[in-house]
């Protein structure tokens with residue numbers, strides 16, 4: 182293999198398999214034979230060890246303490262390792278939800294009692310996830326590496342504001358092939374909240390008059406379309422600049438609350454889904470049918486407590502059903518939503534997209550109340 186005319190002493194450069202480790206061997210060549218001595222020199226231009234460690238790191242948005250969006254910082258942290266009952270997702274997209282904002286700010290205070298007094302115990306926030314399964318634990322039966330999935334991580338520790346997250350398979354369902362990761366990332370929490378509010382708590386029926394407040398937001402844009410898919414006549418309430426969008430997703434009537442007070446109108450509703458509870462329940466009772474249902478989804482804390490404390494009493498005395506609800510994430514409802522998406526009856530409304538490093542800006546935009554529909558985070 183070596184062809185030297187005379188006896189020669191030379192150094193042979195041997196590259197290590199990963200191309201980072203260089204080793205010199207001392208060789209002595211005589212015609213017909215080359216003797217190779219053990220390595221005399223090893224050079225690490227940079228160590229192979231950190232490279233392996235790098236592969237175990239990932240980028241994530243860390244919530245270091247409760248507060249405004251500035252408390253969210255992009256950091257490199259350990260990539261999670263999949264447990265026996267978990268799947269590891271390579272996150273492609275996620276989206277911003279009111280729940281992420283409550284966790285970031287630790288507001289209302291109840292959040293701190295549940296998730297950590299001075300800072301979130303689980304520092305990586307992010308509820309909605311869309312991505313590709315990279316690895317599965319030994320007890321996983323539903324998914325395989327390579328499967329494209331989406332889901333709601335709020336019952337399994339959050340963590341979607343990162344390149345990778347480990348979660349229970351119960352949080353996930355297969356992504357519709359016809360939709361992008363960004364589209365499905367907008368769906369889980371907001372759409373299932375709207376579905377459960379209208380169908381389970383509200384008992385929506387075809388032909389009913391349904392009023393939806395906060396109709397231009399994440400929950401509201403799904404609620405308008407889901408209510409239409411159940412055959413209801415939908416009146417949507419939103420601010421002036423969002424009227425065209427709300428009409429475009431199928432609302433039969435749109436009321437600009439800056440110009441008109443819906444609670445002073447003549448129309449009576451069978452079902453009111455209140456996703457922006459800034460009027461008192463008494464006001465809404467006026468425009469509710471005698472046997473109608475009012476479901477409070479979100480809005481001011483005052484109204485939320487009003488519905489929780491007085492809802493049962495008001496229901497008994499008025500004959501109307503008055504209550505609030507808390508979303509229960511589950512894959513059955515997520516699959517119900519997937520069918521609606523695949524049938525084209527529901528389409529996520531996405532306002533803006535931000536890369537992972539700009540989650541703080543995305544949160545600021547969410548808090549500005551300018552968004553129409555959902556804000557999506559893309560993850561490389």
Ligand SMILES: NC(=O)c1ccc[n+]([C@@H]2O[C@H](COP(=O)([O-])OP(=O)(O)OC[C@H]3O[C@@H](n4cnc5c(N)ncnc54)[C@H](OP(=O)(O)O)[C@@H]3O)[C@@H](O)[C@H]2O)c1
Nearest residue numbers: 279374395397398399400419420457478479480506507508
């Ligand atoms: N119960 C649950 O399990 C559950 C689950 C998810 C969310 N939520 C709650 O549901 C609410 C909506 O969530 P979301 O994700 O849809 O939020 P979002 O995307 O911010 O939408 C909220 C909408 O409410 C409207 N709004 C805000 N302040 C208002 C005011 N003072 N008066 C009238 N309308 C106002 C805004 O539209 P305009 O600009 O058109 O006013 C905004 O688009 C939040 O309070 C959230 O905490 C509850």
